[in-house]
Amino acid sequence: MKYSAIITDIEGTTSRISFVTEVLFPYAAAELPAFIQANAAQPAVAEQLSACRALMQQADASVDSIITQLQQWIAEDQKITPLKALQGMVWQQGYQSGAFKGHVYADVYAALNHWQQQGVKLYIYSSGSVQAQQLLFRYSDFGDLTSLFSGYFDTRIGAKRDIASYAAILQQLQLPPKQVLFLSDVAAELDAAAPLGLGTIQLIRDGQAAGSHAIAHNFSDVAEQIA
Numbered sequence: 001m002k003y004s005a006i007i008t009d010i011e012g013t014t015s016r017i018s019f020v021t022e023v024l025f026p027y028a029a030a031e032l033p034a035f036i037q038a039n040a041a042q043p044a045v046a047e048q049l050s051a052c053r054a055l056m057q058q059a060d061a062s063v064d065s066i067i068t069q070l071q072q073w074i075a076e077d078q079k080i081t082p083l084k085a086l087q088g089m090v091w092q093q094g095y096q097s098g099a100f101k102g103h104v105y106a107d108v109y110a111a112l113n114h115w116q117q118q119g120v121k122l123y124i125y126s127s128g129s130v131q132a133q134q135l136l137f138r139y140s141d142f143g144d145l146t147s148l149f150s151g152y153f154d155t156r157i158g159a160k161r162d163i164a165s166y167a168a169i170l171q172q173l174q175l176p177p178k179q180v181l182f183l184s185d186v187a188a189e190l191d192a193a194a195p196l197g198l199g200t201i202q203l204i205r206d207g208q209a210a211g212s213h214a215i216a217h218n219f220s221d222v223a224e225q226i227a
């Protein structure tokens with residue numbers, strides 16, 4: 001095994017893109033208004049509404065206008081930290097009520113277990129909030145998978161296309177870059193990690209265009225390449 005740690009993206013990598021775009025995002029769009037109206041005074045929600053006002057550059061924006069802005073950000077698939085935090089809170093209701101389970105590919109379930117048994121530390125780096133990441137794996141198709149992971153990173157450490165984000169993650173992992181592999185379906189994310197010396201493999205699951213990185217069609221392919 002060439003690596004001590006593997007960091008993986010979620011959407012398009014561990015999990016089907018359509019689970020995010022056709023299940024999670026529509027659920028958030030439908031449920032966010034009532035959730036925010038009911039919980040606007042709760043400290044965790046109020047903190048995110050303040051962050052939205054700052055991003056909107058409208059210090060006195062009403063709750064209704066923030067909801068309108070959030071809906072627009074969802075429609076545009078914006079990776080905005082307060083949106084992601086609020087989505088995570090809303091998805092909790094969906095997972096706990098059984099409205100949906102977190103989609104995880106079978107090859108991912110098998111490979112993650114294999115790598116953990118080999119002593120490889122596993123991490124998630126997704127634009128979804130850490131809460132959203134943990135929910136997806138706690139309520140997954142394969143049961144609670146959270147014990148597989150040693151840590152989670154979201155946009156609070158930086159955007160996934162910024163080199164600085166990977167430098168900050170390496171700092172936290174305290175590992176030499178060449179011992180760390182980053183898996184993503186998005187070449188621009190791998191482009192940001194590679195200059196620091198991390199290993200990179202692009203997941204090509206749905207026939208999307210490949211970049212300049214090694215490619216794999218599933219996590220079984222990845223396991224073969226790094227054995």
Ligand SMILES: CSCCC(=O)C(=O)COP(=O)(O)O
Pocket residue numbers: 009010011012020024079084087125126127128129132133136160
């Ligand atoms: C953590 S599940 C929700 C996924 C999400 O909100 C998202 O924006 C996907 O981002 P990724 O970085 O995993 O492509």
Ligand SMILES: [Mg+2]
Pocket residue numbers: 009010011012013184185186
């Ligand atoms: Mg992705």
